[in-house]
Amino acid sequence: MQHLRKRILVTGGAGFIGSHLCERLVAEGHDVLCADNFFTGTRDNIAPLLNSPRFELMRHDVTFPLFVEVDEIYNLACPASPVHYQFDPVQTTKTSVHGAINMLGLAKRVKAKVLQASTSEVYGDPAVHPQTESYWGNVNPIGVRSCYDEGKRCAETLFFDYHRQHRLRIKVARIFNTYGPRMHPNDGRVVSNFIMQALQGLPITVYGTGGQSRSFCFVDDMVEALVRLMESGDDVTGPINLGNPHEVTMLQLAQRIIELTGSRSTIEYRPAPPDDPSRRCPDISLAREHLGWQPSTALDMGLRRTIEYFDRLLAQMEGREPVTRPKAQVVRIA
Numbered sequence: 425m426q427h428l429r430k431r432i433l434v435t436g437g438a439g440f441i442g443s444h445l446c447e448r449l450v451a452e453g454h455d456v457l458c459a460d461n462f463f464t465g466t467r468d469n470i471a472p473l474l475n476s477p478r479f480e481l482m483r484h485d486v487t488f489p490l491f492v493e494v495d496e497i498y499n500l501a502c503p504a505s506p507v508h509y510q511f512d513p514v515q516t517t518k519t520s521v522h523g524a525i526n527m528l529g530l531a532k533r534v535k536a537k538v539l540q541a542s543t544s545e546v547y548g549d550p551a552v553h554p555q556t557e558s559y560w561g562n563v564n565p566i567g568v569r570s571c572y573d574e575g576k577r578c579a580e581t582l583f584f585d586y587h588r589q590h591r592l593r594i595k596v597a598r599i600f601n602t603y604g605p606r607m608h609p610n611d612g613r614v615v616s617n618f619i620m621q622a623l624q625g626l627p628i629t630v631y632g633t634g635g636q637s638r639s640f641c642f643v644d645d646m647v648e649a650l651v652r653l654m655e656s657g658d659d660v661t662g663p664i665n666l667g668n669p670h671e672v673t674m675l676q677l678a679q680r681i682i683e684l685t686g687s688r689s690t691i692e693y694r695p696a697p698p699d700d701p702s703r704r705c706p707d708i709s710l711a712r713e714h715l716g717w718q719p720s721t722a723l724d725m726g727l728r729r730t731i732e733y734f735d736r737l738l739a740q741m742e743g744r745e746p747v748t749r750p751k752a753q754v755v756r757i758a
């Protein structure tokens with residue numbers, strides 16, 4: 425497809441989802457400015473792009489104003505793993521709230537379209553299942569997850585107030601659990617934890633009973649959805665659920681990862697973290713209708729590709745050959 429060349433800012437572009445998004449946008453021929461403070465992101469994630477004349481990397485914390493000239497902004501800056509966002513909860517809230525104000529202010533000044541990476545966490549521990557966008561959620565405002573959940577909820581409020589008050593063109597994506605290559609190996613999220621543990625023959629740490637559910641979307645599908653949302657008509661503001669409606673329990677996930685890695689790891693039960701949502705599954709009817717989108721990567725396929733990635737990473741760290749055979753990684757740089 426022929427795309428108009430645009431100047432696009434991706435905050436949090438050195439992170440897991442952000443780096444895949446930057447790759448996609450550069451491959452489409454756009455000029456991409458990645459702004460990241462490297463709290464959880466790394467230069468390694470965007471290493472293949474650093475030589476491209478269409479890609480620019482800027483160390484910047486979104487809690488401070490940014491003065492650049494762009495046509496579109498994807499605001500992804502924010503740690504996403506509970507371990508990381510609870511490390512400095514005050515900074516997490518500032519990143520969501522001040523970050524949103526700064527990116528909305530920038531969008532207003534340069535008349536850019538702006539997309540917010542919101543989250544299924546705005547639904548908290550949901551009383552409605554599967555979650556539709558009309559559900560207002562069940563969030564603890566003072567718990568250990570609140571810095572993230574309430575920060576993201578406040579960011580959504582700001583996006584809609586800027587839209588109503590200043591006619592800004594906004595897009596709010598409620599992203600459900602996303603996984604794939606370049607997740608941080610130590611970020612504590614379930615897919616990276618289980619795969620790293622399985623590949624090292626360590627016990628698989630299932631929190632609580634393992635009966636709690638999540639629905640996992642492969643990162644390529646998520647990037648496709650984010651780009652489609654940005655390109656949708658101005659009347660499509662969201663909030664719109666983006667995720668994979670295939671729901672699994674953590675015990676099922678652990679067992680599948682053990683099978684796919686051929687690991688001899690056993691399952692070890694640990695206490696459930698506070699406020700851990702018991703069920704989560706998106707209703708993606710709106711995304712189907714407005715974006716013509718639904719995920720196309722089955723869980724097994726996505727897990728295989730993620731296992732290959734972590735196996736290569738471990739092999740590098742341990743100075744050995746990877747056990748799984750990686751497919752060629754094709755990075756197209758326009």
Ligand code: NAD
Pocket residue numbers: 435436437438439440441442459460461462463464465466484485486487499500501502503504505519523541542543544598599600601602603608
């Ligand atoms: P990630 O931690 O890999 O990426 C976040 C990026 O933001 C990192 O590169 C980090 O260094 C950067 N960052 C953090 N604070 C910053 C700040 N103050 N200024 C500038 N950069 C900052 O996480 P991810 O999984 O890629 O998530 C990306 C976005 O998507 C986040 O906003 C997250 O809340 C949202 N999201 C992700 C998921 C998921 O399952 N991965 C689910 C829901 C929502």
Ligand code: UDP
Pocket residue numbers: 505506601612613614615617618629630631632636638674696697700701
């Ligand atoms: N979880 C687990 N073992 C782990 C890490 C996480 O059982 O080693 C569980 C966690 O309690 C939660 C689910 O997996 O129920 C998803 O956790 P994650 O941190 O990946 O994301 P979130 O809770 O934000 O959806």
